[in-house]
Amino acid sequence: MKKWISTLALAAMSLQGFAQNEVTLDASQAKTQINRQIYGHFAEHLGACIYGGLYVGENNTKIPNINGARKDVIEALKKMKIPNLRWPGGCFADTYHWKDGIGPKKQRPSIVNAWWGGVTEDNSFGTHDFLNLCKELGTEPYLAGNVGSGTVKELSDWVQYVNHNGVSPMANLRKENGQDKAWGVKYWGVGNEAWGCGGNMKAEYYANIYRQYATFMTDWDNGSKLFRIASGANSKDYNWTEVLMRDIPHHMLEGIALHHYSVINWDKKGPAANFTEEHYFKTMQQALFMDELIQKHTAIMDKYDPKKKVALVVDEWGGWYEVEQGTNPGFLYQQNTMRDAVLAGATLNIFHKHSERVRMANLAQIVNVLQAVVLTKEEKMILTPTYHVMEMYNVHQDATNIPVEIKSNDYVFGTEKLPAVSVSASKDQAGVVHISLTNIDINKGQEISINLKGITAKAVTGRVLTSAKVQDHNTFDNPEKVKPTTFTGASISGGTLKVKLPATSVVVLELK
Numbered sequence: 001m002k003k004w005i006s007t008l009a010l011a012a013m014s015l016q017g018f019a020q021n022e023v024t025l026d027a028s029q030a031k032t033q034i035n036r037q038i039y040g041h042f043a044e045h046l047g048a049c050i051y052g053g054l055y056v057g058e059n060n061t062k063i064p065n066i067n068g069a070r071k072d073v074i075e076a077l078k079k080m081k082i083p084n085l086r087w088p089g090g091c092f093a094d095t096y097h098w099k100d101g102i103g104p105k106k107q108r109p110s111i112v113n114a115w116w117g118g119v120t121e122d123n124s125f126g127t128h129d130f131l132n133l134c135k136e137l138g139t140e141p142y143l144a145g146n147v148g149s150g151t152v153k154e155l156s157d158w159v160q161y162v163n164h165n166g167v168s169p170m171a172n173l174r175k176e177n178g179q180d181k182a183w184g185v186k187y188w189g190v191g192n193e194a195w196g197c198g199g200n201m202k203a204e205y206y207a208n209i210y211r212q213y214a215t216f217m218t219d220w221d222n223g224s225k226l227f228r229i230a231s232g233a234n235s236k237d238y239n240w241t242e243v244l245m246r247d248i249p250h251h252m253l254e255g256i257a258l259h260h261y262s263v264i265n266w267d268k269k270g271p272a273a274n275f276t277e278e279h280y281f282k283t284m285q286q287a288l289f290m291d292e293l294i295q296k297h298t299a300i301m302d303k304y305d306p307k308k309k310v311a312l313v314v315d316e317w318g319g320w321y322e323v324e325q326g327t328n329p330g331f332l333y334q335q336n337t338m339r340d341a342v343l344a345g346a347t348l349n350i351f352h353k354h355s356e357r358v359r360m361a362n363l364a365q366i367v368n369v370l371q372a373v374v375l376t377k378e379e380k381m382i383l384t385p386t387y388h389v390m391e392m393y394n395v396h397q398d399a400t401n402i403p404v405e406i407k408s409n410d411y412v413f414g415t416e417k418l419p420a421v422s423v424s425a426s427k428d429q430a431g432v433v434h435i436s437l438t439n440i441d442i443n444k445g446q447e448i449s450i451n452l453k454g455i456t457a458k459a460v461t462g463r464v465l466t467s468a469k470v471q472d473h474n475t476f477d478n479p480e481k482v483k484p485t486t487f488t489g490a491s492i493s494g495g496t497l498k499v500k501l502p503a504t505s506v507v508v509l510e511l512k
């Protein structure tokens with residue numbers, strides 16, 4: 001009898017584990033483009049992001065490079081398809097004086113990186129190096145101007161230096177430095193975190209400063225109007241967005257930033273790899289909070305800009321944990337596990353859902369810092385689980401978002417719960433439908449029934465990223481522990497798609 005009861009209980013538990021999640025995709029309502037720019041990245045002069053990570057110098061004979069930029073990293077990033085790259089910071093941007101980083105490298109002054117580790121930098125990676133790297137990567141540069149410790153003239157000169165094709169003091173200087181044609185940079189940040197490391201300003205003060213700086217950022221004759229991005233709110237500082245939307249004339253403003261990191265507690269962030277389920281659950285709470293944040297910032301923006309002309313630019317997001325033992329605390333070097341993979345998948349699904357307003361985003365950061373897609377150690381390089389998610393999801397870039405309705409099971413931890421499953425879908429220019437699914441439940445698989453409204457499909461293929469433990473990650477000794485494999489857990493019949501997601505997984509499907 002006892003045995004019979006426990007068998008019954010087990011059966012009930014497993015049924016509960018595979019209770020149906022219900023999803024409806026309605027292709028007839030698909031109208032908003034998922035701007036590929038939401039797949040952007042961020043490269044700051046911080047730890048080994050630039051020096052050692054992206055750039056090893058032209059004279060490096062051990063690590064193959066193109067004008068000093070690592071060939072292995074370039075190849076990996078090209079494959080992942082990065083639409084834009086933000087540089088030089090971050091907090092560093094408001095200490096950076098761009099003229100220190102041009103001209104003959106031997107003559108460039110050294111600077112001390114006061115924000116990040118107090119290291120001395122030789123400025124060998126500057127404007128030309130960055131913009132040429134972007135060209136090599138096929139990505140659009142996003143330059144963050146110095147407002148906190150710079151001047152209006154300094155930023156205005158930078159715009160002229162990189163964007164003016166005619167005869168002018170800065171265009172002439174650029175030509176003297178070997179670059180004849182202007183690069184034509186469209187995306188410009190007007191400072192960074194003005195409420196904090198960018199100057200500890202009040203919203204009203206920054207709004208005025210923004211107006212002043214933006215006035216002197218000229219659209220030069222390169223065919224593309226500048227896209228100026230105001231330094232935005234720290235997570236749920238809704239007042240910041242309110243003041244900027246109210247006080248900055250919208251013809252001077254193309255985007256407002258928002259920064260939100262998935263941090264458990266700024267004083268006790270928890271380990272990046274050897275974390276507990278409690279750490280994990282709290283990280284997921286922070287990650288999924290992005291949805292509410294975007295909704296609330298969007299509602300404020302809608303009040304002032306119902307036609308949604310101004311973009312919400314989430315130009316810093318990702319998981320932030322304690323640094324790896326033995327590394328410089330100022331370098332923010334952390335491992336990247338399956339936790340980061342599901343964090344990335346769930347966040348991208350949220351961005352897709354809000355694609356009308358969220359038209360650019362930048363994961364922090366690209367190499368060796370925070371939620372990096374690539375880690376390097378001298379001549380070695382590994383791809384992180386986050387890299388694989390960004391690469392799998394790139395099928396959505398510039399595709400049309402298909403609205404999703406979802407009834408998800410809960411991922412329960414103690415007395416708290418979160419929706420286990422998140423889904424997004426899009427139709428690309430060739431008419432191919434892709435569906436992305438994330439299961440953040442580390443204990444249970446999920447069975448999902450997807451009603452395909454307005455989609456005719458006979459077959460489904462896909463890829464999955466999963467691993468036995470949520471702490472699993474790639475190392476320099478075991479670089480392929482976590483990598484995508486063929487997914488066989490989906491089947492299609494009539495207008496219904498059935499999917500069995502493993503615990504802790506990210507799946508991307510293609511319908512044919």
Ligand code: AHR
Binds near residue numbers: 044193
């Ligand atoms: O990404 C690391 C830092 O986080 C950035 O420099 C800053 O903008 C943010 O606080």
